[in-house]
Amino acid sequence: MAWTDERVELLKKLWSEGLSASQIAGRLGGVTRNAVIGKVHRLGLSGRATSSRSSVPRPRRTQAPRQNRAPSITFGTRGNVALKPTYEEEYEAAPAPAPVEELVIPLHERATILTLKESMCKWPIGDPTEEGFHFCGRKKTGLSPYCEHHARMAFQPVQSRRREKRSATG
Template sequence: MSWTDERVELLKRLWNQGLSASQIAGELGAGVTRNAVIGKVHRLGLSGRAKSPAPAAARPRKATRAPSHPMSHGAHQGGGGGGGVRGNLALSSKPAVAPSPMVYVAPTPRPEVEVVVPMSERVTIMELRESMCRWPHGDPTSPEFRFCGAKSPPGTPYCGYHAQIAYQPSVDRRKKAAPRA
């Protein structure tokens, strides 16, 4: 596909008439894509254009309902109970008082029973058995390095306490990793 002088003139005329890039691509035909039209318009520096023709019948907007509960959205804002429409749809001449900012309340953490395994019960890798917790304690390069050694359920590598730490649902991990504002 090459941009001939005729195609460029047609592109300029259709662009100024307010046609979309897809419509212009359809008019030009012969392998001209919407993206090719957008790129050429950008390279030509075309900007100000006529508004696209309005559809035959505009869709009516949905009517907003007034708050049903006396303490709902608009009633407690001090704006005088005149509706709950705010933002770019508001037609009120008096400004509405912004509600207080939302405060994040962290969910109550589930109770975790801390396992305190005495140093005497912690085990080395040589003492570790199938039914023992494999949660590491300490620096693996030091001679004091041990594993938890508490009883673990069959088929799992950790005791109940360490399993809660190791297997957190992904939602919980994202909440903990998210920076607090």
């Protein structure tokens, strides 16, 4: 939409009254907030009347005294929750999973990356940079890429405490 003389005068008037670019764009119609900002910049308009809401300070929220609030189990975080600190209590409450011993795979059942097939367990054993590295190679179960033994190692149940916390927040 073209900037007519009438629209430019209305823009100047609304700008001097302290309206925001979004409000001016809404009143003019057919232009975006960015178009209003660009026109104001090209016209060299500066000094604006301050709006009434900016001259009055916002009232601060008061928090309840500490004794009335429930104690927090974990720290509140902003941003990446992977960095969220947790208390050791959370981990002590859940029983540690029983360690699963590694299977001894006979040489004829071991698979390399070249001999690995779709129906074989793809659990890596050893260090890939060393010569003895191999895959389990036993028959896999269902849709899992692993045999029954390695599927139990890979897919452990969620600890009860974490499960309870999720159900309370969800």
